[in-house]
Amino acid sequence: MTRFAAIGLDHRHVYDMTAGLLAAGAACAGHDPETTDPRVLVGFRKRFPDVPAIERERLLDDPSIDFVVLAAVPRDRAALAIEAMRRGKDVMVDKPGVTTADQLAAVEAAVRETGRIWSICLGRLTSPAVQAALAVVRSGEIGRLVSLTSLAPHRLNRALRPAWFFERAAYGGIINDIGTHSIDQFLAFAEAKGAMMDATILSSTIGAFGTEPPGFEDFAAITLRSDTMLGSIRLDWFTPDGMPDWGDGRLFLVGTDGTLELRKNLDIEGRAGGEHMFVANRQRTRYQDCSGVPVTYYRDFLDDVRDRAGRVSEDGRAFSVCRLALRCQQEATRFAPVRRP
Structure with a gap:
């Protein structure tokens, strides 16, 4: 059985990653109890009471452990991943996988040097609706895709956030952080119709609308172009507390013969649950509940660990996504609106 260790329990995404791997048939050999957020550690132990706490060095030195799952503070993920790869471990990392261009270059070099797998657990890969x-x-x-519009609002949940969450150097900026999902999604749809796995940045804007502490990046808008289609992306931390989920993620596709909308989290006044898809084509409109659509990312990752077939590598997609996100973040126009009385 393929065995893994959970290292860097600083973000709650480690829960879903661990649960997905266990459901796919892997065994968790242990978790590193070092954390910047004790609440994440408590939550992990509550969800996975049979996974022992083992010091990080012992986990990295254990030859029976095939790979590690990393959900550390974002600025620390690249160094931890490189250390794990150089000690013979494959890596599944929470987004963002890196926070700087230098980190990305170092990770790419480590992958070439070691031959290990470095995969980012991105939303597209685990979303039944996006797969549908x-x-x-x-x-x-x-028909032929014309445009993609992605809305990715998030709830701030200030009381649950550790101090590093508000430090730009720690999370890498709003686009590099939560925007990574949306940029990967754009490239996936562009590539689905034969586009190159890259995009031109037409515009990139980051806003600080007054969320404390001052300067915290709470809004961003990006416009991308591939060689086949246009894409508009909106990110923010303004999901209202009255919303029954952490956000109302939506995707709109316009094609030459029809349109498609995803409501990933909820149908605001209708059907229960998430993973809703609405399609209109030349003949009709239709609705599909996508919650039962299988997602294979975790199983594919485990298969790659065993046979090195490259199912989750996607010809370097993760590197392309990181590179584009970092460029959008770096080149963005900053917008700090003046408050009117």
């Missing part, structure tokens, strides 16, 4: 939408696009049902 990609299948619709590949089928030709809505």
Whole structure:
């Protein structure tokens, strides 16, 4: 059985990553109890009471452990991943995988040097609705894609956030952090219709609308162009507390023969749950509950660990996504609106 260790329990995404791998048939050999947020550690132990606490060095030195899962403070993820790869471990990392261009270059060099797997657990890979939408696009049902609009609001949940969450150097900026998902999603849909795995940045804007502490990046807007389609992305930390989920993630696709909308988290006044898809084509409109659509990322990752077939590598997609996110973050126009009385 493939065995892994959970290292860097600083973000709650480690729960979903661990649960997904266990459900796919892996065994968790241990977790490193070192954390910047004791609440994450408590939550991990509550969810996985049979996973022992083992000091990090012992986990990295254990030859029976095939890979590590990393959800450390974002600025620390690259160094931890490189250390793990050089000690013979593959790596699954929470987004963002890196926070600087130098870190990205170092990770790429380590992958070439060691031959290990470095995979970012991105939202597209674990979303049934996005997988269903990609299948619709590949089928030709809505024709040639013209544009993609992605809305990715998030709830701040200030009381649950550790201090590093508000330090730009620690999380890498709003686009590099939560925008990574949306940029990867754009590239996936562009590539689904034969585009190159890259994009031109037409505009990038970051806003600080007054969320404390001063200067915290709470809004961003990006416009991208591939060689086949346009993309608009909005990110923010303004999901209202009255919303029954952490956000109302939405995706709109316009094709030459139809349109498609995803409501990933909720149908605000209708059907229960998430993973909703609405399609309009030349013949009809239709609704699909995508919650039962299988996602294979965790199983594919485990298969790659065993046979090195490259299912999750996608010809360097993770590196392309990181590179584009870092450029959008670096080149963005900063916008700090003046408050009117």
